[in-house]
Amino acid sequence: MATLLDRFEPAALPAVAERFRSEVRAFLAAEMPSLPADRRARSWMGFDADFSRKLAARGWVGVTLPRIHGGAEMDAFARFVLVEELLCAGAPVSAHWIADRQSGPLILKFGSDAQRAFYLPRICRGEAFFCIGMSEPNAGSDLAGVGTRATRRADGGWSLSGRKIWTTNAHKCQYMIALVRTSGKPEDRHQGLSQFIIDLSLPGVTVRPITDLTGDAHFSEVFFDDVHLSDEALIGQEGSGWHQVTAELAFERSGPERIYSSIVLLERWIELLRARGGAAHAATVGRFATHLVVLRGLSLSVTALLAAGESPVVEAALVKDLGTTFEQDIPAAIEAALGEDPGAPIDAELLRACAYINQICPTYSLRGGTREVLRGMIARGLGLR
Template identity: 50%
Template sequence: MGFFNFEPLTLPPEAEALRGDVRAFLDEAMADKRPVDRAFNWMGRDREFSRKLGQQGWIGMTWPKKYGGHERTFLERYVLLEELLAAGAPVASHWVADRQSGPMILNIGTEEQREFFLPKIAAGEFSFCIGMSEPDSGSDLAATRAKAVKVDGGWKLSGTKVWTSGAHTADWMIGLFRNDSDPASKHEGLTQYLIDMKSDGLNIRPIINLAGQHHFNECVFDEVFVPDDRVIGTVGNGWKQVTSELAFERSGPERYLSCIQLVIEMLRLAKDADDPALNEELGRLTAHVMTLRRMSLAVAGKLQRGENPALEASVVKDVGGVFEQALPEIAQRLLGDEPTLKDGTDFQEVLAFLMQEAPSFSLRGGTREILRGIIARGLGLR
């Protein structure tokens, strides 16, 4: 039977030393941001901000210097992410590329792919999106139906990807397609491709969410040509590759800090309120945050040691999603203010925004049912 291994981890001095530099940078770069702007957290997009981070050496910071990286540790990167998220920095333009597309290219890409993509990602110049989910498939990636047909010099891709975050502003996608229409198992015959988002035959349609924001997209492929040198990894090995990739997506501090601006606003109000119930609940929420942080740090430690954190990452994502979705309701119950996005207090505006965004927190990165299936298999229960 499997088990969870959340080995306690203390951040080393070089990681903590970075924290002050990042805070000083953010104090200047974020000086004009309102609390409701910061509530966008890692969904906020700002290409110029990403370029500034790249100039600081804070994108791709663990990668080899020959590819534009800085050969710093995963734990230093973890501190950077904590500070960016706590400040509500607009990091979405480089987030996916830094978190998972770049590491994937580094680990299994060709030398030509590394030399072409990684320096531009590290400079904040290339933005990536992920083409995994499909209509009527939920989070079951093995149900992928979008197909790749081999042609002279490359592949032609057809089908639809949905819930594709940031596809409307991305330069590139790593997409999962079925290259074998009749595999022995549905987990076989899948391949990943590096896709130029300006390709002929690729139609990007916006999906507007409850908050009126354009974050998600539907991407329709009509025989989109991808050359052979843009296959990433091994043809037919897409399932193994994509499940390894998701460990990067599910384990970071973004899985419990998406609603941190709401907690900050509650703490500000609590300073002027003589309310034991509010103080007790804030203590409970703080304990939850610190527990999730310890779990997430343990996953960062696994990555630093070169271990596979897929099981623990799924736990962090699941527990973090439950926690974050509960926060807006808890906040409104305790403080009694009505959420409003227009002419409200900072608390009311942050609350209104996150009430509308929170339903998506248990979808992105894998639905709760899929995550718990992964956890059950890891424990030997199915």
Template identity: 60%
Template sequence: MSSILSPLNLAAVPAQDEALREPIRAFLRDALNDVPMVMRARGVCEADPHFSRKLAEQKLIGLCLPAEHGGGGRSYFSRFVLVEELLIQGAPAAAHWVNDRQTGPLLLRFGSPAQRDYFMPRMLASEVFFCIGMSEPDTGSDLASVRTRAVRTEDGRWRLNGRKIWTSNGHYSHYMCALVRTSGSLEDRHKGLSQMIVDLSLPGVTVRPIKDLADDEHFCEVLFEDVLLPADALIGEEGSGFKQVTSELSYERSGPDRIYSAMVLIEGWLAELRSIDNPGMAVTALLGRIAGRLAVLRGMSLAVAHKLDRGEHVDLEAALVKDLGTEFEQAVPGWIAQALELTHDHPPSAALRETLAYITQICPSFSLRGGTRQILRGIIARGLGLR
């Protein structure tokens, strides 16, 4: 615990990575010039393969992946800058998001040379897209309760049966990185779990989009019925899936994407607030609350990027950033609604009202992505030696 409570050494984006910001902004201004605010508020939940390919043409996918595998060979701070700008502008980046954020690093760390050679160039070019197969019905964030099972066949292949749920953009993806049980039973918990690459075009795979409260179809249910996977579908060592997926989730939980989900709404509100000469002390206090919390969370996320850049494990730190970050994200629409009530003499635009309504509808999901708060707090408690 002493290391967590030691004096804070603030990380900062190095100058060479900060220099990426303006070219990225210029690219996004051109790409998103005519996109309405409420559509940009959907941000990285929206999949646009054409946009992802344009980003790949700019060499902006895989910035911190090794150059020998086609990446940019830069530090984790470079991707931090990119992700900040994508989220603030509300870019429709969901198609390649999993590739860049976690599946690419996962394959580099645990994948075979053949898997890396085949998938990495295609992922970096946005020619193929991955989704994540973790959660299942009746298990949610308790990944040790996974029931989907892959069994070896006589010819060395894997026969896959089971079901995944809340699979973001499964209907746009070509492959799934799935956590499955390859030995043992449910009572074995995390023992016997492995990760597999699943080609979603194979016979026996069914992908069903699930509509949410906002009438979007980002989530999917994916069913596997006697799906035959090749022998080399296994990622890493058989039975090491839980360790691997914990490492993978650190990438998912630590970045600014667990802080900035409501940034298009914040930016839209600020743009209209600037036209009010004297919004009042209460509104100014709300603005200070948002800015203060955002600054602290950004500093925490930068510190995690610094640790990742040094090759350190960040399971505990990533869980803290994700837990506190989603708490902030979910509070933002309520704070802005309160601020708009306090400036009723200056009614908001229709675009801002529509964007506020959308974020209010969708914000309950912020604390579900990447693990529920209850699961995260269990990880935090264990990391601090409290359980």
């Protein structure tokens, strides 16, 4: 009997994607800001609108979107290469990240013709940055337990009230795609949920940044107080939000972004070991290299499913769970290795990068779905529950 594991067919990057890699590297050599390792380690959270617009000028924001909407109309393999190179370089990708990876493909698949015509060209030009309104206070990791509600207005449109939390870059974005309840009660779970595109400049929207342990403020809490949304803000059909959001999460969980969050730190440490010579910590480096090869292969397999037009929700969950575990193991191992030889010369840049990753890495297994939720999905995919 076929199982989830049978879905991970070996996949290789097409030759055209590998040729594209040289273009990306040349671009980074010319345009990548000169940043120390601790700043490059913030790649996911590095918000640089000017850099994102330089990428957009090359057609590399909305890279998989159709040309008719301003995209490059490249395939999922090209996006894999682009993301891999950006993250390994530590490029600041946070400004366009969500719109390119999730919001654009979601609008393309489920949005109206008017929504596609308005938002997608702006995404591809680096003019419209999006955040995701999923998590809520008091709901924990229970995505279906949302309480933010949109109700129909007698004079047309919708009235939105509620809160979202841990919303990345909400204070810097123009738009949010939010999962809200349009009918029923939170106890109704997946029924009665819908998604809306929210202009964050509308009256009644309040955004409050949240400073995290590292001192950065990329998270926000967003309040909606009787916000008037037009009928055109609804994505797809009312009540289809759960189906839409699960398809969206497959994009979020499947790519190389779930492997390379700690890669700048690992490379900086390896550079230091090479400079010192000897075989110290060779086994640890070898273990990470082996794990990375396997995880990259799994991610490529999921990319092949996406390129074939499938929605590999459970497969993506498996890659995300394994990948974030790998990302969290790296800073713990490097910190332990540094502690074994306290008399060694101090590499201040490495220490700063290690301190940052150690502080932020607990979030790796939270963003995009908690480890516990994902393992429940995986167990169902394996027929274990």
